[in-house]
Amino acid sequence: MSVELAITASALIKVYGADRGVVQALRGVDVAARPGTVTAIAGPSGSGKSTLLRLMAAIETPTAGDVSLAGVSVTTMSPRQRRALRRRTVGYVHQRPTDNLLPDLTIGEQLSLVARHRQVDPSAIGPVTDLLGLTDRLGHLPGEMSGGEQQRAAMARASVGSPAVIIADEPTAELDRATTHQVCDLMAQVAQDRSAAVVVATHDPEVMERADHVLFLRDGAVQSETFEGEERAVIDSTGRIQLPPEVLAWYPDQRVRLEFDPETNTIVIKP
Numbered sequence: 427m428s429v430e431l432a433i434t435a436s437a438l439i440k441v442y443g444a445d446r447g448v449v450q451a452l453r454g455v456d457v458a459a460r461p462g463t464v465t466a467i468a469g470p471s472g473s474g475k476s477t478l479l480r481l482m483a484a485i486e487t488p489t490a491g492d493v494s495l496a497g498v499s500v501t502t503m504s505p506r507q508r509r510a511l512r513r514r515t516v517g518y519v520h521q522r523p524t525d526n527l528l529p530d531l532t533i534g535e536q537l538s539l540v541a542r543h544r545q546v547d548p549s550a551i552g553p554v555t556d557l558l559g560l561t562d563r564l565g566h567l568p569g570e571m572s573g574g575e576q577q578r579a580a581m582a583r584a585s586v587g588s589p590a591v592i593i594a595d596e597p598t599a600e601l602d603r604a605t606t607h608q609v610c611d612l613m614a615q616v617a618q619d620r621s622a623a624v625v626v627a628t629h630d631p632e633v634m635e636r637a638d639h640v641l642f643l644r645d646g647a648v649q650s651e652t653f654e655g656e657e658r659a660v661i662d663s664t665g666r667i668q669l670p671p672e673v674l675a676w677y678p679d680q681r682v683r684l685e686f687d688p689e690t691n692t693i694v695i696k697p
């Protein structure tokens with residue numbers, strides 16, 4: 427797996443039509459996920475996390491902007507080409523546990539099916555189920571397992587055969603600390619050992635802390651990013667910076683004077 431197997435998304439806009447008007451779920455988001463790293467997408471409910479993940483996984487297409495997956499632009503592909511690429515390269519964990527597993531197949535059968543789809547040897551299942559403590563659950567149906575076990579099985583399903591990209595939507599939201607820790611271990615291991623790009627939407631401080639890169643969304647835009655623990659505000663490709671709401675409140679008429687000091691590369695914002 428090489429560098430071209432990362433995800434890049436540029437200037438993503440997603441508008442949903444609704445009965446009572448349209449919703450701008452994403453307003454120009456740029457993000458790149460490198461192989462071998464875990465990227466966390468944080469932000470309040472409704473900020474666009476799930477939408478961004480669906481676009482990055484090529485489940486949906488953006489209204490404008492581009493997504494490249496495994497070095498290929500997916501926005502110009504036919505739905506069929508997109509599905510084929512997704513099946514080979516993306517492991518996806520949906521937010522709702524019931525969306526991840528087929529009710530009538532045992533966990534072992536589902537993992538074998540995924541191995542076959544990804545054209546990897548069935549022995550690829552072993553390391554993943556060991557790591558997630560699922561080895562003695564392979565004969566169980568999803569309905570015979572706890573919520574935590576089902577979510578671990580969903581992570582296992584996404585990770586079998588080490589796809590280049592693993593995308594998980596709040597996978598630890600309903601898990602206890604110990605299981606969250608296992609899921610973090612699995613994500614780090616898949617990223618490091620198999621050079622996968624792992625992207626995970628989350629509210630969980632442990633998931634954010636252990637990610638290589640955290641991106642904070644607000645109202646469909648990237649407000650800031652954290653690399654190695656240091657948070658930086660993001661300037662989008664048209665030069666816009668998103669201020670936190672408490673700072674925005676300092677400028678009630680939303681008009682400011684900008685002063686630039688080229689000597690020190692400093693910007694001063696004044697009412």
Ligand code: ADP
Pocket residue numbers: 442443444449450451469470471472473474475476477478
């Ligand atoms: P998050 O995952 O951060 O909670 P979402 O991506 O689910 O945010 O939603 C972002 C915004 O887009 C919300 O206002 C949500 O109501 C809207 N939205 C998401 N999916 C759809 C859809 N399929 N149809 C209409 N609006 C949607």
Ligand code: MG
Pocket residue numbers: 475476477521595
């Ligand atoms: Mg969501």
